[in-house]
Amino acid sequence: MARIMPPTESSRTVTSFLKRWRKSKQAEKHSLIKQAAHFNPEANLQPSVFIMSALRNVSLRACKALAASNSVMPSSARVVSTSPRKDQSAVALTFEDAVAAKTCPFRKSLEPPRDTGSLTADLGSEPAEVKPFSQMPGPQGLPFIGTLLQYFKKDGPKFNKMFEVQKQRSEEFGPIYKEQIGNFRTVIVSSPWEYKKLMRAEGKYPNRKPMDPISHYRLARDMGLGLVTAQGEEWYKQRSAVSKKMLKLTEVAKFAGHMADIADDFVTRLDSVRDEASEVPQLDKELFKWALESIGTFLFEDRLGCVGNNPSSMTKSFIENLEGFFKALQPLLYNLPIYKLVPTKMYKKFEGHADKLFEIGHHLVEKKMSEMQTDSESKSDFLQYLMDNGNMDSKEVTSVAVEMLTGGVETVTNTMTWCLYTLAKNPRAQNKMYQEIREAKENAGGELSPEQIAKLPYVKAVVKETLRKYPITYATSRFNDSDLEIAGYQVPAGSHVQANLFGMYHNADYFYQPEEFLPERWLMSGQQMDPVVKSLYHLVWGHGARMCIGRRIAEQEMHLALTKIVDKFSLSYHHDDVEPVLNTVMTPDRPVRIRFTPRDQ
Numbered sequence: 001m002a003r004i005m006p007p008t009e010s011s012r013t014v015t016s017f018l019k020r021w022r023k024s025k026q027a028e029k030h031s032l033i034k035q036a037a038h039f040n041p042e043a044n045l046q047p048s049v050f051i052m053s054a055l056r057n058v059s060l061r062a063c064k065a066l067a068a069s070n071s072v073m074p075s076s077a078r079v080v081s082t083s084p085r086k087d088q089s090a091v092a093l094t095f096e097d098a099v100a101a102k103t104c105p106f107r108k109s110l111e112p113p114r115d116t117g118s119l120t121a122d123l124g125s126e127p128a129e130v131k132p133f134s135q136m137p138g139p140q141g142l143p144f145i146g147t148l149l150q151y152f153k154k155d156g157p158k159f160n161k162m163f164e165v166q167k168q169r170s171e172e173f174g175p176i177y178k179e180q181i182g183n184f185r186t187v188i189v190s191s192p193w194e195y196k197k198l199m200r201a202e203g204k205y206p207n208r209k210p211m212d213p214i215s216h217y218r219l220a221r222d223m224g225l226g227l228v229t230a231q232g233e234e235w236y237k238q239r240s241a242v243s244k245k246m247l248k249l250t251e252v253a254k255f256a257g258h259m260a261d262i263a264d265d266f267v268t269r270l271d272s273v274r275d276e277a278s279e280v281p282q283l284d285k286e287l288f289k290w291a292l293e294s295i296g297t298f299l300f301e302d303r304l305g306c307v308g309n310n311p312s313s314m315t316k317s318f319i320e321n322l323e324g325f326f327k328a329l330q331p332l333l334y335n336l337p338i339y340k341l342v343p344t345k346m347y348k349k350f351e352g353h354a355d356k357l358f359e360i361g362h363h364l365v366e367k368k369m370s371e372m373q374t375d376s377e378s379k380s381d382f383l384q385y386l387m388d389n390g391n392m393d394s395k396e397v398t399s400v401a402v403e404m405l406t407g408g409v410e411t412v413t414n415t416m417t418w419c420l421y422t423l424a425k426n427p428r429a430q431n432k433m434y435q436e437i438r439e440a441k442e443n444a445g446g447e448l449s450p451e452q453i454a455k456l457p458y459v460k461a462v463v464k465e466t467l468r469k470y471p472i473t474y475a476t477s478r479f480n481d482s483d484l485e486i487a488g489y490q491v492p493a494g495s496h497v498q499a500n501l502f503g504m505y506h507n508a509d510y511f512y513q514p515e516e517f518l519p520e521r522w523l524m525s526g527q528q529m530d531p532v533v534k535s536l537y538h539l540v541w542g543h544g545a546r547m548c549i550g551r552r553i554a555e556q557e558m559h560l561a562l563t564k565i566v567d568k569f570s571l572s573y574h575h576d577d578v579e580p581v582l583n584t585v586m587t588p589d590r591p592v593r594i595r596f597t598p599r600d601q
C-alpha cells in the first residue's frame, strides 16, 4: 500500500521549489529539475503522481525523463503537468493526496496508468540535446513515393483507417515520428504537451494540410476558394468577417430557438418513420436532413423543408451528392495528385458530385441573396453582414455560405450518429443523461428552453466523450512557420505536423480505460484531470485562429437534438458492433440501426 505524503509537506516542498525555479537562470534549472526528482527520497512513495503547476513544458519534459530514469523514483511514478495557476496551494499533490482531498465519484480516473512509458521515458531530453530531423524515427519507404505502396498491399495499412495506422505507428515509434506517403511528408505527434509547442508557435496565417482536390476543383470552376482552402491574406480577410457571426456564443444563441423547433420536428419525424422493430431505416439520411435544415436556418433564417415527409428532390440530391463528395475525396487526398495533370476516374467521380453539390448550394444562396434585395421581409443576418462588411465581394460571400452548407452537414451528421450509437450501447450513461434532463425539467416546471438545455453538463460531456472515442476529424495539423523543437527533435520550418488525435484519445496514459464510454471524465475538475489532457477535447475542432468556425453552431445543434431525442426515446442497439472508417470524416462502416423506444410507451 502506498504511503501518503502529508499534503502540507508536499505543498511546502513544491512551493519553495517553485520560488527557486522562477528566480533561477536557465543553466541552473537543470540541477533544480534533478532536485525535483528527489522531492520525496523515500522509495516507498509508490505509486505517486506529482502535479506540478507553473513549470513550463520544457522543464517538465526533462523532469519526467529524470523521474523515469531516477533510481529513487519508481518507474511507474507519473509527473503531470498543469498550466500555471494563481492558486499555488494546489501545486503539488501526490496521487493519494488528490484522491483524499476529493470526494470524486470517478476516483478511478485518478489512478496512475499501469505503464507510463510513453509519457516519461520517451519524452526526450532538454533542447540542448535536440536531435536532427534526419534521426526522427518512422516507417521506411522508397525514394519519391515513401510508404505509398504499403497502403496497396492486402495486409498493409489502409487509408480509410489512417487513424489506426497512426495509433499503431506511434506505439512503435514513440511520441513523434515521420512518414512520407507519396510526395507528402508528415510529422506525427502523439503527446499533447509536445503538440502544444506547435500550437504556441502559430503565426497570423495558420496553414494546415490543403484539401488539394477541392482547391483544384474550385479554381477550375472559377469559384472563390472559401475558408477551408484559402490561404494567407485571402483567408484572413474572410475569416475575420465570418468569425464575428459564427464564433460568438451570443450570435449563435440567437438561432437556438429555431434550431430547437427543428429538433422537435426531427423527434416527431423519427417517431413517425420507425419500423416494426422501432428502428429508423436510413437513420443517416434522416440525420443529414436535420443537419441541413439546422445550418439552413442559420444561413437563410428560413426553413428548407428537409425535416418533413416531403423533402424536395433538391434536398435529396444535395444529401446524396454530399455523401458521395466526401467518399470520393478521401482517396484523392492520399494518392499522388495525378488528377492535376489528367482528370483520373477517381477525380471525375469527385467532380461529378461536386458539380451537383455546388450547383444546389449556389442556387440556394443566390436565391436568398436576390430575395433579400427585392423582398423587405426576407432577411439573413449572416449573409447581410457579410455583404455589408465591404471586405468580401458577392462571389466570396456565396463561396463561404456554400461552404457552410457542405462543411456543416457531413461533420454534424456523423458526430450525431456516433452519439446516438454510443448512447444506445451504454445504457448507464444514457440513463444518467436522461436523469439530468428529467431533473432539469422538474426544476423548470415543464419543457426546457434552449438556454436551459445549453446548461446541461452531462449532455455536453456525452458529446465530448463521443468525439473522444470517434474524433470525426482525426487529423488536426499545421505547417510550422519556424524551426521548432518537438519531443526532442528538430522540426524544420515548413514541415507538415499533425496531432495524432485518435492515438492520444485512445491512450491509457491520458484517459483511464480509453475504450470505455465514460462522459464523467469530462466533468472532473482541473485538479482531478490534468488540464492539458482535459483541453485535448478542443483539438477535435482544431486550434488557434483557424479552428473550426462552425463549432458553436455544431455544439448547439447537437445539444438541443440529443436532449430532445433522449427525453423522448430510450435508445438501444441490437446488432454487430459498428466500426469507424474514414470517408474524409470518420463515419460508421455500415448503416447504424438504433432502436428508438418511446419512453411513454
Ligand code: HEM
Binding pocket: 208, 227, 228, 229, 239, 295, 403, 404, 405, 407, 408, 409, 411, 412, 415, 472, 473, 476, 477, 539, 540, 541, 542, 543, 544, 545, 546, 547, 548, 549, 550, 551, 553, 554
Ligand atoms: C462535429 C462537428 C464538426 C467538427 C468536429 C469540425 C471540425 C473541424 C476541424 C478540425 C477543422 C480544422 C480546424 C483547424 O485547422 O484548426 C474545421 C474547420 C472548418 N469547419 Fe468544422 N467541424 C464541425 C462542424 C462544422 C460546422 C457545423 C461548420 C459550418 C457551419 C463547419 C465549418 C468549418 C469551416 C468553414 C472550417 C474551415 C475554417 C478555416 O480554415 O478558417 N464545421 N472543422
